[in-house]
Amino acid sequence: MQKNALHILLADDDEDDRLFFKDAFEEVKVQTKVEFVFDGLQLMEHLMNPDTKLPDILFLDLNMPKKTGKECLIEIKKTEHLKNLIIAIYSTSSSDEDIEDTFIEGANIYIKKPSDFNALKKIINEVITLNWHYHTSGLNRDNFLLSLK
Amino acid sequence: MKWIPKFNSSNYLRVIFIIAIFILLFLSSIAYKHNKDLNESSKLLMHTYEINIELERLMSAIKDAETGQRGYMITRNHRFLAPYIFSRDKVNTSFIALKKLTANNPVQKQNLEKIYKLIIQRYVSFENCLKYSAPETYDKRKLDNHMFGGRILMENIRFKVDEMNSIEKDFLNKSLKKYDQEISLGPVFSISLFLVALAFILLAYRKISNDLERLTIYNKKLLISSGLMAESETIGxxxxxxxxxxxxxxxxxxxxxxxxxxxxxxxxxxxxxxxxxxxxxxxxxxxxxxxxxxxxxxxxxxxxxxxxxxxxxxxxxxxxxxxxxxxxxxxxxxxxxxITDEHLLNIKLQEHNNELVKINKELASFNHVASHDLQEPLRKILTFISRISETDKAALSESGKEYILKVETSAKRMRVLIDDLLLFSKTNTTKKEFVKSDLNELFENVKSELAVIIDDKKANLNADKLPSLDVIPYQIEQLFINLIGNSLKYSQPGIAPHIIIKCEEILSNEYPEIIDQPFKKFFKITFTDNGMGFDPQFKDNIFVLFQRLHSKTDYPGTGIGLAICKKIVENHKGYITADSKPGQGSVFTVFLPQ
CATH class of the missing domain: 3.30.450.20 (PAS domain)
Known part of the structure; x- marks a missing residue:
């Protein structure tokens, strides 16, 4: 595993989704290192651990047991050394309410879980090649929800 | 400000009575004066007669003395002297009476004094006559002189007495004339004053009786309204x-x-x-x-x-x-x-409301379930199918391949159904924010949204100028998309779709469908197409959720589109109808309140 590999963290309680996610990353051409946590509590413990190397991008599911994705998002944005973490919401829901709330709480992008494996690969490709500095500075409600053309 | 004298009834009456009282007081003072004048004049008359009588008495006393003296001088009988002797007292008595009667009149007083002097002279002449007729001192010449002098004195006295009488008479006449004048003024004046007072009193009487009559009417009205009040209190x-x-x-x-x-x-x-x-x-x-x-x-x-x-x-x-x-x-x-009844009703309403809130919450949680939990397994089914690679498929039998395809089609259809169902419930539950919007702009948005299909079908859209209304913009867009999309979808094979959108202002009372609406003015927007149309017996059914008139293999769809249209129009307090004949196109009519 290369040292400059992109460090990805996915917080998702669903085993199948983790599997899809892992497989998709394996088929993406960029070098990545993918780690998983299974719920919100575990995510926060992991992030708060001083030994943890922070990920380059955090993929955050919203509907998780013990602590929801939204709660995690709020906590992360309140924590000094975590607040600049790039967070991609990765959820089944596409309700306006969820999109609006996570946008306000400071997530960087919102991804609706696709129902096609190829689409997933495309999305992942898009996200990891995104110029985050550029994207974040020009962030608005219209480009917050990732849509593939 | 203009000053308007405001006489209410009681003031008016007061004024009339005060005037009448003054007139009566005036009249009685005139009567009093009149009486007093009469009294004065009769006193005056009496006074004149008294003087007259007293003067005559004086004269007769002197004449008695004269007669007595003459009798004595002829007969020398002392009995004849008695009247002469008494006459002095009589004269004195009369004189004192006269003095009293003329005390207020200086002219008469002077006259009286003159008479007094004349009488004294007369008595001196009497004494002298007696003296010169007596036998011892008889002197014919002197007696004649004194007798003659006596005669002249008598005439002078008579003259003076007459003068006094005439003065009194003149004074009496003058006074009487004056009183007569005053009194003759009196009756006409008093009678007219009396009539005026009478008129005033009559006026007051009329006023009072009018007021009484009005009072009776008002009393009656008051009685009725208080009765009504009591009745309405009981009912209300x-x-x-x-x-x-x-x-x-x-x-x-x-x-x-x-x-x-x-x-x-x-x-x-x-x-x-x-x-x-x-x-x-x-x-x-x-x-x-x-x-x-x-x-x-x-x-x-x-x-x-x-x-x-x-x-x-x-x-x-x-x-x-x-x-x-x-x-x-x-x-x-x-x-x-x-308000007990209202209160109880309110409590009931509150309960119903709470129940509704609860149901709404349940509905919202159902939406959540539909959007998350139902979609999750579905998404996985689809993802897993998508992961079956071509090599995997090649290993399957023909029927196996077909089953996989059918699983995929069904799963996709289920996703469309869930999405549409969500859209339907969203039109109901999301916030309804009304914004003044130009419907022409919304229509343009819809046209660009549907551009691909319109091009594909070579469709022709003709639209009137549309109004600006307070609407929920994205819902109206959805309405247009669904209606136009419907026309495009159910076009007649081989004929390019032609959709005409017309708009006019109408009054609700002209259309029985919307006559019960609280608004009066509506916009009637019609969508007319030349599509395949439908049997008019279904014109109400097509707005019901999941109602489809065609098989899904011919025309894919969920049967939610028109149900959403109906919901949207209802959200805007409007009304939607459809009419058609098979093969002759259909007309959808939307009424939106102004």
Whole structure:
């Protein structure tokens, strides 16, 4: 595993989704290192651990047991050394309410879980090649929800 | 400001009576004067006659003396001298009387003095005649002289007496003439004054009788309206009370007694009576607000409970006002409403409302379930299918491949169904924010959204100018998309779709569908196409959720699109209808209130 590999963290309680996610990353051409946590509590413990190397991008599911994705998002944005973490919401829901709330709480992008494996690969490709500095500075409600053309 | 004399009835009467009294006083003073004048003139008359008589007495006394003296001188009988001797006293008596009578008249007084002197001279001449007729001192020449002198004196006296009499007569005539003049003025003047006074009194009488008549009418009206009031209090379950702050007297309307559970006038109310019937929970609040009315001159609505003698609890609402009448007395007026029925109804409504809120919450959680939990397994099915690679598929039998395809189609259809269902419930539950929007702009957005299909089908869209309305913009867009999309979808094979959109202003009373709506003016927007149309017996059914007129293999769809249209139009307090004949296109009509 290369040292400059992109460090990805996915917080998702669903085993199948983790599997899809892992497989998709394996088929993406960029070098990545993918780690998983299974719920919100575990995510926060992991992030708060001083030994943890922070990920380059955090993929955050919203509907998780013990602590929801939204709660995690709020906590992360309140924590000094975590607040600049790039967070991609990765959820089944596409309700306006969820999109609006996570946008306000400071997530960087919102991804609706696709129902096609190829689409997933495309999305992942898009996200990891995104110029985050550029994207974040020009962030608005219209480009917050990732849509593939 | 123009000054308008404002005579109310009692002032008017007062003025008339005062004028009449003055006239009568004037009349009686004239009568008094008249009487006094008459008295004066008769006194004057008496006075003149008295003087006259007294003067005649004087004359006759002197004449008696003359006659007596002559008799003595002829007969020398002393008996004839007696009248002469008495005459002096008589003369003196008359003289004193005359002096008294003429005391106020200087001219007559002078005349009287002259007469007195003449009389004294006459008596001197009498003495001299006696002296010179006596035999011892008889002197014919001297006697003749004195006799003659006596004669002249007598004539002088007579003359003076006549003069005095005539002076008195003149004075009497003059005075009488004066009085006559005054008195002759009197009767016409008094009679006319009397008539005027009579007229005034008659006027007052007429006024009074008019007022009485009006009073009777008003009394009758008052009686009717108080009867009506009592009746309406009973029907409307309210009651009134008045509290005179000066006399501290409180009056309840009959219905207040009834509302409190008593017969009318069952007790005499005072300031604290009412509190006895107020529910213990509310006693303090009512006591404070009763104090408050006097200070604030007004009682805002208060709500409280009362306890009837049979322990039944009723809900009351009260309000009051301080009234200051013309005489400056302060009267508190109050109205008590028995709102128990409304109160119970409200509680029921509140319960229903709570239930509705609960149901809405359940619906929202159902939406959540549909959007997350139902979609999750579906998404996985689809993802797993997508992961079956071509090599995997090659290993399957033909029927296996077909089954996989059917699984995929069904799963995709289920996703569309769930998405549409969500869209439908969203039109119902999301916030309804009305924004003034130009419908032409929304229509343009829809056209660009549907551009691909319009191009594909070579469709022709013709639209009137549309109005600007207060709408939920994305919903109206959705409405247009669904209606136009529908026309495009169900076009006749081989014929390019032609959709005509017309708009006109109409009044709700011209259309039975919307006659019950609270709005009067509507916009009627029609979408007419040349598509395949449908059997008019389904024109109501097509708006029902999941109702489809075609098989899904011919025309894919969920049967939700028109149901959403109906919901959207209802959200805008409008109405949607459809009409068609198979093969002749269809017309969708949307009514939106202005």
């Amino acid at each position: 379950k309210f009651s009134t009370w008045q509290w005179d702050l000066q006399t501290d007297k409180i009056e309840y309307s009959d219905n207040l007694y009834r509302l409190l559970g008593f017969l009318p006038n069952a007790f005499v109310p005072n300031k604290d009576t009412f509190l006895n019937y107020v529910h213990p929970d509310d006693k303090e609040a009512i006591a404070t607000s009763m104090e408050g009315i006097i200070n604030n001159k007004e009682l805002p609505f208060i709500y409280y409970k009362i306890v009837k003698p049979n322990n039944q609890i009723r809900h009351f609402k009260s309000t009051g006002k301080l009234l200051i009448d013309q005489n400056g007395s302060n009267i508190l007026l109050g109205i008590n409403f028995d």
